[in-house]
Amino acid sequence: MARACGLGLLLALLLPMVSASMPGTVVRLNKAVLSSVSEIGKAPLQRALQVTVPYFLDQSGEGLQPTRIQILNVRVSRLDLKFIADLGVHLLAAANFTFKVFRIPEPLELRLPVVLQADARVAQGSIGTPVVSISTCFSLFDNAIAFDGSNSSTPALLVPLQQHINAVLRNKLCLSVSSLVQGLNVHLGTLIGLTPVGPESQIRYSMVSVPSITDDYISLGLNAVLFLLGKPIVLPVDVTPFTLPQHVGIDGAMATVGLSQDLFDSALLLLQKAGALNLDITGQLNSDDNPLNTSVLGRLIPEVARQFPQPMPVVLKVRLGAKPVATLRANNATLQLQPVVEVLAPTSNSAFQSLFSLDVVVNLSLQLSVSKVKLQGTTSVLGAIQLSVASSNVGFIDTDQLHALMGTVFEKPLLDHLNALLGMGIALPNVVNLHYITPEVFVYEGYVVISSGLFYQR
Structure with missing residues (x-):
């Protein structure tokens, strides 16, 4: 089945330019992919064309002699693919068949x-997958040539023998291509x-x-649905x-992938609902790297020094109440977080008491990249963190x-936590064994575009 993908890699990550529902993802395969797919497709096509030929009834001697015919080798020397507007893909293959006729x-x-x-033909399947089917197929046969280059030794045999082979291959070759495509549909x-x-x-x-589908590309509109604990994440407002x-x-890129603002909003809503953006930052006594303790706070807030004459570690509980906001502008992606930070210190009975809480606004620069089939991100703080006492x-x-x-004490742990989450990445549209290579990410007003090559890992 996976071998069938060489012929169908062209169709394996069909990417669209039509309107998509929420959240919208658009992918387009351009002409540049066709030559690569043609090279990959030769081997599986050669294997598919290695069909069985029934016995030939040889009448050149006395009586009818059943003669076995075997295809020794099929070599596809040329495989060209091109888009057909409003239909799918046209295939043209040139092959040389080598036969052995077991003649006595x-x-x-x-x-x-x-x-x-x-x-x-490429269509939409009932379960939301691409479905490929052969709409027309035919074969053109040249004259058969004896391997030693001499046809004169068997002139009476070659004509009926080729007629027999042509009649068999005319149907079987197209059936083999159809079977190859059916295996591709499973992969898709x-x-x-x-x-x-x-x-x-x-x-x-x-x-x-x-x-x-046009003469220049083939495209699909995809709906991306994110699930948390088996339930879909639904944005609270209607999307465009x-x-x-x-x-x-x-x-000239092989693939162009468009990711809408709604996809980013949906992903951030998922992170918020999952609590993945929450974290606890714990102070350590006698630590120059993390001066998060009552002694340091007491220098800034006299009441803390009064309540805690002895240094105690402090905990920051960072909780994200408001949904994170991603903003996509030309060549600029930003992320805004508005967490509530509660500052707690331990009491004598090992419980924690709240000292104060802060409403915080953090503006972040968002850099996007692609690894294999995942969109990943890293962040850095833009400007000063905004604080107000809650x-x-x-x-x-x-x-x-x-x-x-x-x-x-707050900025670095937050960035480390956030970058670890975004570094896990979110899968882009793909099928098994297909990766994005040498991708470049572009940010436009309200959407992100990935221009990439494609690599099929056999």
């Missing part, structure tokens, strides 16, 4: 050049499988419309249908004095 007293070897042409079905995002979350892509402009990314059990707090401390 001496066997005969023949070479038969064949040209095979077929049109493959892996597009809709659930792919893990985190321990309790997954993403699933599926087609939402019929393919859009996403379309991918014609000229974005890199001209509640206090230690009297007045001067937030200006807290800024330097928060930058030391």
Whole structure:
């Protein structure tokens, strides 16, 4: 089945330019992919064309002699693919068949050049996968040539022998191509499988419309649904249908993938609902790297020094109440977090008491990259962290004095945690064994584009 993918790699990551439903993902395969697919497709096509030829009834001697014929070798010397607007893909293959005719007293070897042409229709399957079928197929046969280059030794045999072979191959070759395509459809079905995002979350892509096909590309509209504990993540507002402009990314790239703002919003909502963005930052006594203790706080807040004459470690409980906001502008992606940070210290009975809590606004620069089939991200802080007091059990707090401390004890743990999450990545549309190679990521107003090559790992 996987071998069938060489012929169908062209169709294995069909990427669209039509409107997609929420959240919208658009992918387009361009002409540049065709030559690569043609080379990969030769080997599986050669194997598929290695069919069985029934016995030939030889009438050149006395009576009818059943003669066995075997295909020794099939060599596909040429495989060309091109897009057919509103249909799918046209295939043209040139192959040389080598036959061994077990004729008595001496066997005969023949070479038969064949040209095979077929049109493959690409449609939308009932379960949201691409479905490929052969709509037309035919073969053109040249004259068979005896392997020793001499046809004069068997002139009476060659004509009926070739007629027999042609009649058999005319049907069997097209049936073999159809069978190859059916195996490809099973492989294409892996597009809709659930792919893990985190321990309790997954993403699933599926087609939402019929393919859009022109002479220059083939495309699909995909719906990306994120799941948390088996339940879909649904954005709280209606989303706008996403379309991918014609000229974005890199001209000549094999694949162009468009990811809408809604996909990013859905992914961030999943992280919030899963609690993945929450963290606890624990201070250590006698630590120059993390001066998060009551002694340091007491220098800034007198009431803390009064309540804790002896240094005690402090814990920051970072909880994200508001949904993170991703903003996509031309060549610029940013992320805003608005966590509530509660500052706690241990009491004598080993419980923790709340000293105060802060409303925090953190603006982050978001850098995106692709590894194999995953979109990954890293962040860095933009500007100063904004602080305001939400509640206090230690009297007045001067937030200006807290800024330097928060930058030391809060910023780095937050970035480490966030970058570890974003580094896990989220799967892009793909089928088994197909990877993105040399990808480049572009940020546009309201969407992201990935221009990439494709690599099929056999």
